[in-house]
Amino acid sequence: MRCLVLGGARSGKSGHGEQVINEWAPRQPVRYIATAPDRPGDEEWAERVRAHQQRRPAHWKTVRTDDLAAELDRDTSLPTMIDDLGMWLAAMMDQAGAWTDSSRASAPVDRLVDAVVRYPGPLVIVTPEVGMGIVPETRSGRAFRDEIGVLNARIAEECEKVVLVVAGIPLSLK
Template sequence: MRVLALGGIRSGKSQWAEADIARSAGPDGSVRYVATGAVSAEPEWAERVAAHRLRRPAYWSTIESADVPTQLRDEPGAPTLVDDVGGWLVAAMDRRGAWTDGRITGDVDELVAAVDAFHGPLALVSPEVGLTVVPATRSGRRFADELGSLNQRLAAVCDRVVLVVAGQPLTVKESL
């Protein structure tokens, strides 16, 4: 089952997705955790990353990579959590100069195809547009537009979509 967990900042979407994928893990409980956020020396960001690491069982494998499509294609049946799609989008926009005029259509197509082809338990975590801070800048609006479109495309290929609000999951889509 492919699950897209959406929510605002500090909504509990990552914690919900971690618990959900843990229930879907194999007999050994192992999960591949693909962390897309760039490593930063900023203390507040480092605290967020540390909190995420502390919540995960030590036997989960962590891969720090913005190349999510390759990670999904490499092990398309392994229980996998991607946290988060927004981090992946930032890296893709950086690579393609898409904050101004560059295009990420090919990157998005590749990600959506990799998610669609994935046949094991998969949880994707993504910020929901309008529930996150978006600066009143051209690049901020571009990010929101791209994220909204990406979330819609991912939701179309996922079996389940959940909106997490105050730590509580609200099922938006359920395919049986």
């Protein structure tokens, strides 16, 4: 079973994703793949990361990586949660220099989608829904908005369950 959880900033999407994986794999070890980058010297960011960590059960194992496809392929038996695709996509766009030509980020995106398709165990993927607001002023902002929209649609197509969290309320889409 695969579930995509979409939502805006601070909407409750991560918390809902944690609830879903707990329902699917109660009291089981869970691999939590964190995509948040280190931001040395940013105490507010560090506090956000700590709050997420403290909310998770002690028996969950956190893996920090930006190679999501390889990590999913590494162990296909563990119930897994990825949090979140937006930070991962931004890192991929940075690495590929894709802020002015987003097609440069297509290879890691394709690898991730393929890994999600292959993954046989419970998998919850958290991602931002950014296309519901204003059109970004910058080319890079528009590129990210467009690419996360396409990525979300591709992942949603492969998931049996898709949920949109708005103001803390989960709405089942699929």
